[in-house]
Amino acid sequence: MGARDDYRVGLGKTTDLDLSYGFSQSLHEDFSAFDLQNHIASGDLSHDFGNVDAGLTLRAIHARLDGDAFLD
Secondary structure, three states: OEEEEEEEEEEEOOEEEEEEEEEEEEOOOOOHHHHHEEEEEEEOOOOOOOOOOOEEEEEEEEEEEEOEEEEE
């Protein structure tokens, strides 16, 4: 099971902001120790300077395995 949402904002003629959030999980009736849940949020800011494009990316990821934090 999962869901994802993306949003793009034009901050001017040459600047863009992309935001996204994704959620996924897998649940197991007999093996709950393998229940996995992921949250991923990201933001990308980019600007076109003519001959050069520059950008900044930020990602936050949170995973839970069997209800406990995993790979933080």
